[in-house]
Amino acid sequence: MGGVIEVNRFRLNEETSVDAFEESNAKYQADFAYQQTGLRRRTVALGLDGEWLSITLWTSKADANRARDEARASTVAKEFEALIDQSSKTTEYFKELPG
DSSP: OEEEEEEEEEEEEETOHHHHHHHHHHHHHHGGGGSTTTEEEEEEEETTTEEEEEEEEEHHHHHHHHHHHEEEEEOHHHHTTTTTTEEEEEEEEOOOOOO
8 A cells, every 4th residue: 555755855054064964863763753653764865966855655644744743842853843944845745656
């Protein structure tokens, strides 16, 4: 059964170092993301132009929505999001095809 793929593109705030972001991302992934119901896989990559990409595979869109709502109350998630230039962030959802 196919799930939902969440794709986030973003840039870091000017004052955020790559090292600080990588440390925060590791904490976010361990202490928040992988604690969420329906999360199957998450990976983050740095583009050659400095843009970041996170790809998260969810069991369902409802699971992705629930995690988004829970992130609003999570200290770990708030600390992670504070490092991102929110004006650069885009989120898209795709239906995973079987195969």
